[in-house]
Amino acid sequence: MSKTLAIEGGSPAKTGPYTRLPRYGEEELKELREALEQGTLFYAQGKKVYALEEAFAEWVGAKHAVACSSGTASIHTALMAAGISPGDEVIVSPITDLGSVVPILFQGAVPVFADLDPRNYTMDPSSVEENIGPKTKAVLAVHLWGNTCDLDALKDICDRRGLILIEDCAQAWGATYKRRKAGTVGRIGCYSLNEFKHIACGDGGLVCTDDDVLARRLRLATDKGYNREAGAAIRNPTFLAANYRMSELQGAVAKAQLPKVDDIVARRRRWVGELMARTADFPNILPPIPTHGCDPSWWFYMFRAAPGCDADKIAEALQAEGIPVWAHYIGQCVYEYRLFTDHLAFEHGGHAYQARVYGKGIAPVAEDILRDAIILPLHEDFTDRDLDETVEAFIKVGNWEGAKRV
Numbered sequence: 001m002s003k004t005l006a007i008e009g010g011s012p013a014k015t016g017p018y019t020r021l022p023r024y025g026e027e028e029l030k031e032l033r034e035a036l037e038q039g040t041l042f043y044a045q046g047k048k049v050y051a052l053e054e055a056f057a058e059w060v061g062a063k064h065a066v067a068c069s070s071g072t073a074s075i076h077t078a079l080m081a082a083g084i085s086p087g088d089e090v091i092v093s094p095i096t097d098l099g100s101v102v103p104i105l106f107q108g109a110v111p112v113f114a115d116l117d118p119r120n121y122t123m124d125p126s127s128v129e130e131n132i133g134p135k136t137k138a139v140l141a142v143h144l145w146g147n148t149c150d151l152d153a154l155k156d157i158c159d160r161r162g163l164i165l166i167e168d169c170a171q172a173w174g175a176t177y178k179r180r181k182a183g184t185v186g187r188i189g190c191y192s193l194n195e196f197k198h199i200a201c202g203d204g205g206l207v208c209t210d211d212d213v214l215a216r217r218l219r220l221a222t223d224k225g226y227n228r229e230a231g232a233a234i235r236n237p238t239f240l241a242a243n244y245r246m247s248e249l250q251g252a253v254a255k256a257q258l259p260k261v262d263d264i265v266a267r268r269r270r271w272v273g274e275l276m277a278r279t280a281d282f283p284n285i286l287p288p289i290p291t292h293g294c295d296p297s298w299w300f301y302m303f304r305a306a307p308g309c310d311a312d313k314i315a316e317a318l319q320a321e322g323i324p325v326w327a328h329y330i331g332q333c334v335y336e337y338r339l340f341t342d343h344l345a346f347e348h349g350g351h352a353y354q355a356r357v358y359g360k361g362i363a364p365v366a367e368d369i370l371r372d373a374i375i376l377p378l379h380e381d382f383t384d385r386d387l388d389e390t391v392e393a394f395i396k397v398g399n400w401e402g403a404k405r406v
């Protein structure tokens with residue numbers, strides 16, 4: 001006997017709110033107290049940011065790491081260090097946080113949007129290759145939802161075509177690609193510590209690289225070009241840099257958060273693994289398929305309405321069951337924002353991206369993904385009861401005749 005959907009008058013599958021515990025506690029307080037007791041909150045005079053960088057480099061498996069003020073700053077820092085200059089083109093995903101794309105514009109460079117894989121929602125390597133032109137300098141691989149891009153394919157393209165591969169790992173803490181952590185296949189990996197990522201410090205970022213020269217430039221890029229190495233002439237920068245320094249307060253909290261990330265990811269993997277095993281085969285729902293070689297870290301769970309089904313109806317029916325999903329993720333592709341279609345970056349003066357036409361049709365698969373996408377936010381504290389009730393809701397809505405598009 002199948003149960004009546006809540007949207008049709010039945011009782012909701014979810015009987016209470018999802019479990020979420022406070023993310024900050026005694027460990028963070030202890031680090032913060034120590035930071036304050038140092039008598040300085042400036043990274044170059046303190047210990048917390050440097051300790052975080054060392055611990056992160058070790059955790060991620062890279063030779064160098066540099067902390068900065070946000071995930072957006074981490075990407076801008078990578079682009080500055082890589083020498084991305086006005087008129088250069090950078091290939092990026094049309095489904096991402098604006099923090100991936102804004103730094104490209106700040107460098108005077110032109111974002112070029114590749115299309116995506118329909119089932120894992122990351123950049124399709126063949127579309128990346130098709131979008132390479134004489135001005136292309138870099139590929140920014142966006143690891144959406146904690147699932148890496150096809151990094152072997154992107155690295156191969158970048159190596160063959162002389163491009164710099166940069167990884168946006170803001171949503172991919174703990175994700176691995178062929179046993180390597182996200183951020184260590186490309187030349188530079190970029191992470192975010194904003195309040196909503198796997199681990200957080202309010203706002204913050206980290207970049208990593210194995211390249212000694214790039215590592216030095218990454219540090220300079222976050223610190224106005226000031227060279228604080230012993231014996232160096234501190235002021236006399238050789239390229240344009242920003243102040244994206246991380247403070248000791250952020251460093252202290254991030255240092256306390258880092259040791260928690262593996263457990264956070266493991267718990268998310270277990271919960272989603274169960275969810276997927278129990279909701280694999282419903283006519284209305286297309287679950288995501290992780291990139292081959294990737295063990296994702298599940299920042300959120302994004303699935304698609306099956307062909308002929310309506311994402312809004314499915315989302316509405318799941319919401320009625322008490323499941324806090326929403327349809328269409330970011331609503332429209334980044335290149336459909338007025339910032340791009342109307343070239344609104346600056347009030348006046350020229351910018352290379354004005355010569356490029358942006359708008360609907362650039363990435364048809366990405367547009368289809370957003371039309372069909374439904375997102376279930378995840379948290380590592382979700383319990384077995386949360387799981388059972390979520391599965392019950394998926395069973396009801398996943399088989400519901402009313403989900404069909406009319």
Ligand SMILES: *Cc1c(COP(=O)(O)O)cnc(C)c1O
Binds near residue numbers: 144193204
């Ligand atoms: C969150 C996020 C960013 C930006 O990070 P902030 O710390 O918010 O600046 C960049 N890229 C992706 C994919 C993100 O999810």
